[in-house]
Amino acid sequence: MTYQAKLLPREKVFRDPVHNYIHVEHQVIMDLIDTREFQRLRRIKQLGTSAFTFHGAEHTRFTHSLGVYEIARRICDDFQRNYPSQHPGDGLWDDNERLVALCAALLHDIGHGPYSHTFERIFNTNHEAWTVKIITSPATEVNQVLRAIAPDFPEKVASVIQKTYPNPQVVQMISSQVDADRMDYLLRDAYNTGTKYGLFDVTRILRVLRPYQNGIVIQANGMHAVEDYIVCRFQMYQQVYFHPVSRGMEVILTHLLQRAKKLYEDKGSHHIQTPTLLVPFFEQNFGIEDYLRLDDGVLNTYFTYWRDNADDILRDLARRFQDRKPFKSIEYTKASAPKLEKMMALVESVGFDKNYYTAVNDSFDLPYDAYDPANNNTGIKPQIEVRQMDGTLNELSTLSPIVHALSERTTGDRRFYFPREMLHPKDLQIFAPIYQEFQSHVKNGALI
Template sequence: MAYKDEQLNEEKVFKDPVHRYVHVKDRVIWDLISAAEFQRLRRIKQLGTSYLTFHGAEHSRFNHSLGVYEIVRRILFNFEGREHWNKEQRLLCLCAALLHDLGHGPFSHSFEKVFKLDHEEFTRKIILGNTEVNHILQRVDKGFPQKVADVINKTYEDKLVISLISSQIDADRMDYLQRDAYFTGVSYGHFDMERILRVMRPLEDQVVIKSSGMHAVEDYIMSRYQMYWQVYFHPVSRSAEVILSKILHRAKDLYQQDYTFSLKPTHFLSFFTGDVSLEDYLRLDESIVLYYFQMWADEADPILSDLCVRFTNRKLFKYIEFNPNLQMEEWMELYSLFEKAGMDPEYYLVVDSSSDLPYDFYRPGEEGERLPIHLLMPNQELKELSRQSDIVESISGKKRTDHKLYFPMDFVEALPDDEPEKARIETLLGLSQEK
């Protein structure tokens, strides 16, 4: 029997708090789960710094990746025998679902911004490089790794396959919304996924939803909207991200200034120089990063030491509502006052903005255009979701942005009362009204 068709003697199951069980029967999937690069995802948290806000959010990208695989497996089971579905694509879909997050690094998005990296590019490098994952995929077919990479990169010729893991209603989102809601303990991310899976239908270039399932999809869209504002953009989690980013910036700046670290930052050297090999990337996970943060807490550099103590012991920055587009003069004055008061504003005065577009309809030519969700009407006609749903129409195409200004309240309070800058800083930050 060809490797791609090989089945395990007995189905393996992973007990899962969200989907109850994750079922594995394909030898290829079982081997991929055992690969070193996939096991590494156990050491990367799904929600980055959110565990400092929601203490249950300790789940990993390993959990999530298994969940996305399981949802796609269930979708494909329902697709069997349907028109427009090519069963020869089954294994490709399952592998792409399982491996879609393979390239995420520690504290993913903050880390990427500081070192100008792209986790999708590293996903591609892992799948196509000299890795255990690549060797397993090559056993299916020499061209199979490239196909998997193309699906994840959204360049594969069959758009239906891509839409299963990358669209406005895909297995990736359906898993992380429910999983993140479960582990953070909030109620917003719950929706009737079983209903959605039952009404999904394959067409030539996308998955569509039977119109009878519209209300379940409305619930899904609103769940996503609420999760972004209540969990993903939570200001306390963002405060931790700000400090994390500033630690990495400070360490990089010190290295470029030939600063002598007490503990040589071996795992970070190629990141500091911008020449990151795949091997270096795979060696760095969150346990390593946190170890360095603990060591750097004792560094001679006061800024690096302070920031690491703050992150490690959850002594986070406070925040106020602050729109830099409307308050530029206040921002410039605060920047100057912080400098005079001995608080480096590059590290201790940070504007952070978050924005989200909960649902978008198709607007040709727009950057980052998104294929909308289509409903399949009883007469087989397709209708775009927001044209049928008043709820979805009310938030369609509406980008919401939130701005916060982060600063160390303890430093401001510790300034001597006779320090000329203190009163003005407190006034600008709105702290004087609280006294």
């Protein structure tokens, strides 16, 4: 179905540190940006607790979403200019798909909650499911804007997020191993963290993308630019996304919310300064309106109240989080993992509740995932296809020794988190033997 969208009288632009200008020509895109639900993304940090490690990482889901839209817009422009469809079914780009692709790119993260992934784990939410709800619910401004295009348009946009949209080119533009989402967050996160790992030649990659019947491929002469992109992604995960200090702050945040939830369940809201906006989540009875009221600022306000709470654990964790006192960590392996219970017991024996002051945290990522039909039930091929001059397709890792070295090689580590006092005790004379025993199991930042 062809969807008609009104053009703005004059193109509008957003000045952007990554893409220079973000160009908007459709009225529906401006209307979506102006909705309550999209403006809420200004109040949710893109990298959550990573801002405690990389002080420049204050950028938001709002700026990232605009960036994903801009990359998708540039892909659509390139496809329409260089690979326009000549007849139905030829596998080239049908520009009637532009509007649904751009709206999906803009809205792909609209369902993120405060402190995103930490919040999801505590309250059993899923940002992609909430993205679909916000897009399809008649109660939202986003839905009203989309329905003005056509009654079924919100469902079409949502199906791109769900990866069920019938055109694989549109789906892969937003969600694949070399998509608008990943390209923007790598560039944006590298810029704002001050690191250089995520810098790659996005202009070259966009130039060598092309549509085909089953999605999007890269041309063989652009393979090296994509190699660089894969390596950049690997480096960003190792040096930024998996940083042990950021994870230490995330552990405190997780335990802080868990403690507040337990106090509410055990004693009622008056014991935690009546966190009105969190009550529906403590009770697991919340709807879209409850969800949209939350952002990072709401949680931070409650944390300020909890700094003076009567509960020792809640008060202490709130102060540690706001004052940036991350838990320390050591790496452990499968061989040393049996010692974890002993280490937790030592932490508890000096007065810390092990349920709130210890944690194991595993962070692993697959830098590049080559398709394995035997282990894939979706039928969706996640790998990057390279198109040769004669039109044949080859999976990227079969052509690139660099990507092959990273292919299906999971990277990351397992860490045990605990209060820094275990390594730098204040009450040395009282608990000296316990501290000494704890430290005897630590060598070069690892559990031995």
